[in-house]
Amino acid sequence: MAMEGLLLRSGVKKPVTVRYPFEKLPPVEGLRGKPVWDMAKCIGCGLCERDCPTAAIEMIGRGKTAEFKIHYDRCAFCGQCFESCPVDAIEMTKQYELAAFNHDQMKQEYKRAKPAEAAA
Amino acid sequence: MAARPKVFASLLAEVIRKGQCTFCGACMATCPTFALLPTGEEPSLKGQCIACQLCYQHCGRTPEGAPYPFEAVEKAVFGQTRAQEGPGRLIGVYKGVYAARSTKEDILKVCQDGGVVTSLLAYGLESKTIDAAVTAGLLESAPWKAMPAVALTYQGLLKTAGTKYTASPTLLGLMSAVQEYYKHNVAVVGTPCQIQALRRMQTSDFGVSKVAKAAKLAIGLFCFEIYAYDGLMKHLRDTGIEPSAVTRFDIKKGVFNAETSGTNSLSAKLEQLDHLVKSSCRICTDFTAELADISVGAVGAPLDWSFVITRSELGEQVLLDAEKAGFLAVKRGDELKPGLRPVLRLAEKKRERGPPALGEAAKALAAIG
Numbered sequence: 001m002a003m004e005g006l007l008l009r010s011g012v013k014k015p016v017t018v019r020y021p022f023e024k025l026p027p028v029e030g031l032r033g034k035p036v037w038d039m040a041k042c043i044g045c046g047l048c049e050r051d052c053p054t055a056a057i058e059m060i061g062r063g064k065t066a067e068f069k070i071h072y073d074r075c076a077f078c079g080q081c082f083e084s085c086p087v088d089a090i091e092m093t094k095q096y097e098l099a100a101f102n103h104d105q106m107k108q109e110y111k112r113a114k115p116a117e118a119a120a
Numbered sequence: 121m122a123a124r125p126k127v128f129a130s131l132l133a134e135v136i137r138k139g140q141c142t143f144c145g146a147c148m149a150t151c152p153t154f155a156l157l158p159t160g161e162e163p164s165l166k167g168q169c170i171a172c173q174l175c176y177q178h179c180g181r182t183p184e185g186a187p188y189p190f191e192a193v194e195k196a197v198f199g200q201t202r203a204q205e206g207p208g209r210l211i212g213v214y215k216g217v218y219a220a221r222s223t224k225e226d227i228l229k230v231c232q233d234g235g236v237v238t239s240l241l242a243y244g245l246e247s248k249t250i251d252a253a254v255t256a257g258l259l260e261s262a263p264w265k266a267m268p269a270v271a272l273t274y275q276g277l278l279k280t281a282g283t284k285y286t287a288s289p290t291l292l293g294l295m296s297a298v299q300e301y302y303k304h305n306v307a308v309v310g311t312p313c314q315i316q317a318l319r320r321m322q323t324s325d326f327g328v329s330k331v332a333k334a335a336k337l338a339i340g341l342f343c344f345e346i347y348a349y350d351g352l353m354k355h356l357r358d359t360g361i362e363p364s365a366v367t368r369f370d371i372k373k374g375v376f377n378a379e380t381s382g383t384n385s386l387s388a389k390l391e392q393l394d395h396l397v398k399s400s401c402r403i404c405t406d407f408t409a410e411l412a413d414i415s416v417g418a419v420g421a422p423l424d425w426s427f428v429i430t431r432s433e434l435g436e437q438v439l440l441d442a443e444k445a446g447f448l449a450v451k452r453g454d455e456l457k458p459g460l461r462p463v464l465r466l467a468e469k470k471r472e473r474g475p476p477a478l479g480e481a482a483k484a485l486a487a488i489g
Contacts, residue, residue, distance in 0.1 A: 043327040045172030086152035087327035
């Protein structure tokens with residue numbers, strides 16, 4: 001008899017899921033979404049590149065002039081780069097809808113602001 | 121722009137080998153690969169360096185030959201620079217001066233003077249303003265060897281009370297509190313050089329250390345000079361005192377006292393111990409920990425009380441809240457005797473002893489003001 005009761009009850013209850021692409025739930029606390037680099041804070045130590053388990057981080061140059069090419073298609077969203085960064089230049093955002101049609105679209109470059117632009 | 125990166129070797133050449141290292145622990149705390157470890161009273165490279173330059177940039181004694189940028193740091197930390205006239209010239213930015221004493225019997229039993237630092241930390245831990253306190257504790261394997269300690273409880277705090285007159289890599293304790301205990305509201309107790317390095321870590325243009333962001337409250341100690349560990353221990357042994365038998369070190373009225381549990385104790389004029397002073401102290405000009413949120417010391421307060429200078433909003437708040445919560449008894453205004461005068465005198469003395477250029481500048485300022 002227990003089974004029927006359960007069925008009956010779930011039949012009249014509102015669903016707990018939402019109709020996803022049209023409705024979205026707010027991301028939960030502690031969700032590890034797309035990691036984003038803040039180039040103003042980055043000191044170019046290369047620790048994120050070294051520690052990345054999936055080699056998703058490609059650094060061009062070293063030090064304060066270093067730039068990044070991030071292969072988000074390889075990223076496992078483990079948060080290791082965020083943990084490793086000594087100056088909090090990496091933020092784990094709440095963005096989770098990162099699907100794309102090909103690998104090229106999943107690459108992103110982070111460039112340094114040119115000195116002239118920074119002054120302007 | 122293709123200057124060679126300032127890695128640990130630069131630090132070694134420009135600071136450590138020149139005897140300017142204060143052994144504050146900033147380089148070891150900021151190193152993202154934990155490659156630097158203390159060896160004796162110096163940091164040394166034991167792991168893999170990735171040439172991130174943080175140890176050099178966050179050292180309180182770099183760049184070579186340049187004075188510490190007090191003005192820039194004051195602006196970043198307090199939002200204002202010190203007054204060029206009056207007491208502010210010698211003791212830095214401040215909000216109020218007080219004398220305070222702990223009201224807790226068990227703290228008064230183990231403390232150095234008024235037990236103010238321990239009580240402030242005890243209040244902070246109890247009220248959850250902070251979740252850990254980094255202080256100088258003692259290493260068990262060697263007598264009176266100062267090592268940073270992370271206190272999470274009242275009992276833990278009591279163990280670390282009292283002044284040690286040797287260097288402690290306190291900021292290494294901050295690193296431990298953040299990376300090992302995972303605490304992000306930490307109070308740091310340190311000498312002026314340690315607070316300077318902490319502020320450098322928090323305000324550096326190069327990059328702000330993640331570790332230093334966790335230090336929410338900086339409690340500074342008045343410090344004129346400290347002693348090199350090996351030298352002090354050797355001196356004690358030479359005068360027939362076993363360091364492990366010493367129960368308490370103290371400096372009062374220009375006399376260094378080492379009390380022991382037995383009958384023989386050392387009382388020496390400070391001039392006699394001058395050769396034991398750590399070389400890095402001789403270029404320091406900061407007596408009252410001018411960049412801390414609260415500075416605490418014995419000078420200027422009645423016997424068994426501590427003199428307190430509050431500098432930031434937070435520092436003032438914590439002191440008053442601790443008084444309200446019954447952790448501290450506070451004297452202010454006219455009750456404050458002997459007051460600011462001896463503090464200023466010592467601050468002036470330390471400034472004059474510092475780098476010649478800075479001493480001259482202070483004298484020139486004094487002539488104008």
